Amino acid sequence: MEDTPGDGRSPSCPGACTVEAVVSVDARGQVVLPKDIRERAGIAPGDRLAVVFWGKEGDVCCITLIKASCFNGMVTELLSPMTEDLAGGGGSR
Numbered sequence: 001m002e003d004t005p006g007d008g009r010s011p012s013c014p015g016a017c018t019v020e021a022v023v024s025v026d027a028r029g030q031v032v033l034p035k036d037i038r039e040r041a042g043i044a045p046g047d048r049l050a051v052v053f054w055g056k057e058g059d060v061c062c063i064t065l066i067k068a069s070c071f072n073g074m075v076t077e078l079l080s081p082m083t084e085d086l087a088g089g090g091g092s093r
Contacts, residue, residue: 020037021033042067047068047069048067049065049068050065050067050068051064051065052065
């Protein structure tokens with residue numbers, strides 16, 4: 001693991017987004033999350049993480065890890081307004 005400059009919490013985008021750590025990928029493609037990050041996120045051995053890509057013009061520009069136990073609720077919350085709109089026939093076509 002490499003440390004980020006300063007206190008390790010450098011703002012990288014507007015809002016609550018921060019760089020918490022910089023990690024390396026080893027020859028086997030594995031990444032180790034630092035202990036303090038795992039503890040703050042409540043990640044324990046055996047936990048499952050969803051890997052989510054954000055892309056732009058065919059390139060992956062962001063890789064996000066989301067606890068699988070939270071993922072279903074997040075997707076439901078995100079899609080719920082759309083499904084309600086579709087079910088209710090709201091909006092113009």
